[in-house]
Amino acid sequence: MSRGRLPSGDLPFELKHGPVKTYVIEVNGVGDASEAIERVARLAGEHELQVATTDDESLTLVWGESVGLVIDVQEPRFWRIHTTSPAGETAKVIKRAIWGSRDLDWCWFPVSFLRRLQTWGEPRWFQADFRGTELLPREGIDARHLRVQLEGDNATALFEVLLRERGYRHAASLTSVATTSVDDSLGRLDELTHYRGRFVGQGDSFDLHVGFVSRAIDRYGAIVREYEAAGLEWDGTEDGGWNVTGRTITMDLGRPIPSMSQFLTGLFSCRDPFRLWAVPRPVGADNYEAEVVDLHIGRTFRLEVNPNRLRLILPRHTCGNTVLRLLTNLQHRFDAQISTDGPDAPAEVHAAG
Amino acid sequence: MYEAPVVGEAGAVVLDALAVQEELRLVIPFEAKSGANVDAKQARKYAALTIRDVARSHTLPFRDGTMMPVFGFLAEHEERVRLGLSEAEIEPACLVIGPSKVSLDVPPGTPLGGFEVDVDGPPPGIVTIDADSSHEELQEVLLPQVVAAAARGEDGTTLATLLQSAVPTFQFTGRRARNQMLKKAFKALAAASKRDLADLFVVEPGGREIDVGIVRILRSPASFKPQGETQGWQAVRRRATKALRGKAPDQPSRQLTFEDLARAADSGENED
Numbered sequence: 159m160s161r162g163r164l165p166s167g168d169l170p171f172e173l174k175h176g177p178v179k180t181y182v183i184e185v186n187g188v189g190d191a192s193e194a195i196e197r198v199a200r201l202a203g204e205h206e207l208q209v210a211t212t213d214d215e216s217l218t219l220v221w222g223e224s225v226g227l228v229i230d231v232q233e234p235r236f237w238r239i240h241t242t243s244p245a246g247e248t249a250k251v252i253k254r255a256i257w258g259s260r261d262l263d264w265c266w267f268p269v270s271f272l273r274r275l276q277t278w279g280e281p282r283w284f285q286a287d288f289r290g291t292e293l294l295p296r297e298g299i300d301a302r303h304l305r306v307q308l309e310g311d312n313a314t315a316l317f318e319v320l321l322r323e324r325g326y327r328h329a330a331s332l333t334s335v336a337t338t339s340v341d342d343s344l345g346r347l348d349e350l351t352h353y354r355g356r357f358v359g360q361g362d363s364f365d366l367h368v369g370f371v372s373r374a375i376d377r378y379g380a381i382v383r384e385y386e387a388a389g390l391e392w393d394g395t396e397d398g399g400w401n402v403t404g405r406t407i408t409m410d411l412g413r414p415i416p417s418m419s420q421f422l423t424g425l426f427s428c429r430d431p432f433r434l435w436a437v438p439r440p441v442g443a444d445n446y447e448a449e450v451v452d453l454h455i456g457r458t459f460r461l462e463v464n465p466n467r468l469r470l471i472l473p474r475h476t477c478g479n480t481v482l483r484l485l486t487n488l489q490h491r492f493d494a495q496i497s498t499d500g501p502d503a504p505a506e507v508h509a510a511g
Numbered sequence: 512m513y514e515a516p517v518v519g520e521a522g523a524v525v526l527d528a529l530a531v532q533e534e535l536r537l538v539i540p541f542e543a544k545s546g547a548n549v550d551a552k553q554a555r556k557y558a559a560l561t562i563r564d565v566a567r568s569h570t571l572p573f574r575d576g577t578m579m580p581v582f583g584f585l586a587e588h589e590e591r592v593r594l595g596l597s598e599a600e601i602e603p604a605c606l607v608i609g610p611s612k613v614s615l616d617v618p619p620g621t622p623l624g625g626f627e628v629d630v631d632g633p634p635p636g637i638v639t640i641d642a643d644s645s646h647e648e649l650q651e652v653l654l655p656q657v658v659a660a661a662a663r664g665e666d667g668t669t670l671a672t673l674l675q676s677a678v679p680t681f682q683f684t685g686r687r688a689r690n691q692m693l694k695k696a697f698k699a700l701a702a703a704s705k706r707d708l709a710d711l712f713v714v715e716p717g718g719r720e721i722d723v724g725i726v727r728i729l730r731s732p733a734s735f736k737p738q739g740e741t742q743g744w745q746a747v748r749r750r751a752t753k754a755l756r757g758k759a760p761d762q763p764s765r766q767l768t769f770e771d772l773a774r775a776a777d778s779g780e781n782e783d
Contacts, residue, residue, distance in 0.1 A: 257737055260663060390637065392679045399515035399529070399569075400683040406635045423761040428744035435658055435744055437752045437760070439651065442610050445632040449655040449677075453744055456663030456733075458655050458676065460639075464632040471635055473679065 170210060170219060171226030174242040177360040180371050181239040181252055184355075184382070184479045186261045186455070191216045194231035201255050201262075225251050235382075236265070236375050238368075260455050263479050265355030265378055266486035269494055272332040275351050275374060276314055279337030282348070283309040284317060286494070288329035292424040293492045295417040300325035328412060331494035341366055353486060384501040385478035390471065407470040409485060412495030414465040421492070422446060422463070428453060431487045438463065452480050513638070514683065517568050521559040529569065535622045536576030538565055542603075547588035549595025554582075558601040579621050581606055608634065640678045642688035646699040647755075649692070652677040653700055654751050657712050661731035661747075670696050670717070670724035697724050707754040711747055 188194045195211060198218045202209035207222045216232040225243040232238075241248050256262045267275075276284070290302040304326065308316050320330045336350040345362025349370050352358075357374070359367030388407055394400025415421045426436045426448070436448035438461075446463040459480070460471040470481065481500070488496050515529040517540070528541035540557050557580040565571060565578075580601075584592045586609035596603065604617040604625075613634075614627040640652055656673045670693055674681045681689065701714045710730050717724040732743025752760040 390679070392682070394512075394514075394683045396683055396685055397516060399512045399526075400680060401512050402637060402679075419761055426748065428741050428748060430741070435662075435748055436655065437651075437748065437755050439755070441633055447633075447636060449652050451655050451659045451662060453662045453733075456659050456661075458659050460636060462632070462636065466631060469635060471637065473676075 169226065169228075170208070171221040173226070176242055177358050178364060178367055179241050179243075179245060179248065180357040180359070180367070181241070181248065182265050182355040182357070182371065182375055182378075183237050183239065183252065183256065184263045184265055184477075185235060185237055186263075186477050186479075188231075188234045188261070191231050191234055194234040194237065197261075198229055198231065198237075201259070204258070205251065205255060207251070222251070227251075233375065233379070236379055238371060238375070263454060263477075263483065265375070266479065266482040267351070267353045267355065267378065268482060268486045269330075269332050269489050270497070271378065271381070272335045272351060272353060274377070276335050276337060278370070278373070279339030279347070279349065281312075281314045281335065282338050283307075283334075283336035283350070284313055284332055285334040286317075286320070286330050287333040287490065288331045288494065289491055290329070292427070293421050293488075295420055298416060301329040304329035306330075328493040328495060331490045333490070339366075339370075353490075381501045382478035382482065385472075385481045386474075386476065388472060388500065389474035389476045391474035404472075404474060407472065407481060408499045409468040409470070409488070410497050410499075411466055411468065411488075412493040412497070415463075415492075418444065418446070418463075418465065422448075424491075426450075432484065434484075436461070454483075455480065512569065513680075515569060517560060517564055519556055519560040519564040521556045524553060524556040524560070526557075529565065531571060532623070533572050536573045537622055538562055538571065538576055538578050540565070540578070540580045541606075542580070542582045544582060544584040544588070544592060547584075547591035547595075549582075549592055549599060551595070551599035554596060554599040554601050554603075557582075558599075558603065577622055579604055579617070579623060581615075583608065586610070586612070638680055640692075641680070642684060642691050644692075644695070646695055646702070649677075649695050649699040650703055650755060653696055654703060654708075654755065657700065657708075657726060657728070658744075658747060658751070660726070661711060661728045662733050662744075664731065664733050665728060667725055667727040670700070670714075670726060673700075673726060693724065700726060703751075703754045707750045708747070711750075 185194065185197065188197055195218050198220065199209050202220050207220050210219045212219060216230055218229045218231065220227045220229055224247040226241060228240040230238040230240065239252065256264060285307045288301065288304045290299065294302050306320065317330065321327045332353065334350055334352045336348065338346065338348050340346045344366045347359060347361035347366040347370065349367065350358040351374065357367070357371045359370065385407065388405050390402055390404035392400060392402050422438050425432055426434050426438065428435050433453040435451040435453050438446040438448035441447050444465050448461045449458055450461045451458050455477055457476060459473065459476055462469040485496065485498060512529045513527065515526045517524055517526055526540045527543040530539040530541060540560055542557055560578055560580070562571065562576050562578060580603040582592065582596065582603045583606035586607050589607055593605070602618045604615060604621065607614045611629060612627060613630050615625045617623055617625045640648060653673055656677045660668045674692060674696055681692065684692065697714060697716065704713050712729055713727050715725045715727060732740050732747060735743045749759050752758065
């Protein structure tokens with residue numbers, strides 16, 4: 159690993175022609191930009207990549223044989239990784255770093271979040287990918303697996319049609335959305351957003367792309383922090399009583415769980431993307447409770463399940479991204495209509511961006 | 512406030528919960544009963560409390576108001592609890608919690624109205640463990656804490672740390688009850704370790720100081736190569752299920768979609 163200092167305009171790797179891709183990852187426990195830069199350097203070393211800082215104290219350059227990354231840690235909780243390297247190679251590098259680190263995670267954009275982004279420009283294209291084979295039984299479900307991609311004028315109107323179809327609305331789990339927007343001074347931007355915190359921008363100005371990403375991540379960060387504020391906090395004394403503040407989070411499942419056994423087995427299979435470990439126990443008819451271990455970060459929370467809803471009870475300081483990882487992946491694997499009583503509630507979706 | 516101590520004319524009592532409704536100037540000492548028996552002496556202490564008694568130990572936003580003791584219990588114990596309250600010659604409000612219904616019956620003349628609402632399951636489990644909990648109940652909350660410590664890559668931790676994470680009220684528990692919980696925790700985890708989870712962890716006594724009992728993580732799947740880590744955690748889950756439920760869990764589906772098969776053949780970007 160080399161670790162030099164370069165002027166911000168001087169790149170040690172080639173910038174390829176084509177759209178700029180920005181991967182945003184969530185990083186827990188990093189206080190400021192200098193700590194973040196240190197963390198980037200350690201990660202680069204662990205994964206045999208080269209690293210150099212720049213004149214800009216929030217920008218680091220990381221590169222290897224097949225990738226060149228410009229990492230912006232101005233917001234230390236959410237790193238923006240810009241690249242023009244091939245998507246497959248870049249995703250492999252980032253995936254390896256996330257898998258091996260308890261403090262890094264993808265951003266997880268629920269359906270309501272992506273639908274809001276569609277209002278930030280003219281919606282031109284979307285993709286929905288639903289994979290219910292793990293959590294839903296083979297019998298009695300119209301679409302356990304459905305992939306839809308639509309492009310054209312008024313693409314969201316076609317999406318609304320899918321939402322109205324009773325047998326298919328559960329599978330309308332947005333994976334990517336694309337919009338076109340025009341700024342009077344900076345020009346045109348085609349922006350694609352993927353539900354795992356990836357952005358691809360093409361147009362007249364890099365600043366427009368960065369502006370779109372920043373706006374989206376500011377909003378995402380607010381949602382993450384709002385979930386974190388819901389965590390239970392305890393205070394008191396041995397002989398004077400104690401108080402608890404915070405609240406539970408409820409996920410309305412959109413439809414009853416058709417097979418509780420399959421749902422719980424799939425959810426707690428320890429596999430990606432949920433990465434949850436638990437031994438749920440039955441409490442009364444059709445109700446289960448579980449002390450869940452989020453294997454990705456090694457923290458626990460309590461989950462109460464009944465056929466129509468999940469209830470999450472989080473300790474204070476639980477990472478809000480844990481909630482969004484669960485919600486988003488349930489939308490892609492159980493029902494796209496799952497909503498919460500939290501900050502991503504669907505009522506907000508139709509509000510102006 | 513929970514576990515709130517108050518001294519009244521009939522003696523000292525630790526209220527399970529103390530609620531204050533400022534608008535109605537209402538103070539609610541709440542007794543939560545898990546069983547069917549009513550301790551008549553304790554019940555009378557609740558009934559005899561005054562606003563002034565509460566104000567001596569806790570800050571109230573008003574000086575004059577109404578006391579409304581509430582007893583909460585499960586619907587399956589309703590008949591016996593009501594009989595016990597009647598024998599104690601008190602008439603508190605009763606919060607009756609059933610599997611699909613929760614009702615509040617209030618005595619005449621109280622400012623708060625009663626209600627009956629449908630519910631879709633048990634109330635949220637905010638406090639699920641106390642000093643009276645069984646070994647089995649402690650196992651339910653402690654084993655996940657051991658797994659979490661293993662997932663964080665820790666070599667070991669203390670029993671007190673595990674209990675603090677699993678039972679947030681542990682820090683407010685008196686020394687005697689705390690030691691009781693530590694002893695139960697030691698037995699609960701030692702039994703699970705010996706029986707089904709010997710590969711994962713071992714519990715070592717802390718000598719005379721029960722607080723320093725140590726749980727050592729022996730072999731964590733977090734240290735496996737990525738290809739084996741998931742299977743490692745699944746194996747831990749199978750053994751934990753056997754320890755807690757006496758049987759192995761259902762196996763996750765192995766079925767792959769055509770797209771999964773295509774992805775397996777593709778060396779490019781893989782979503783999962």
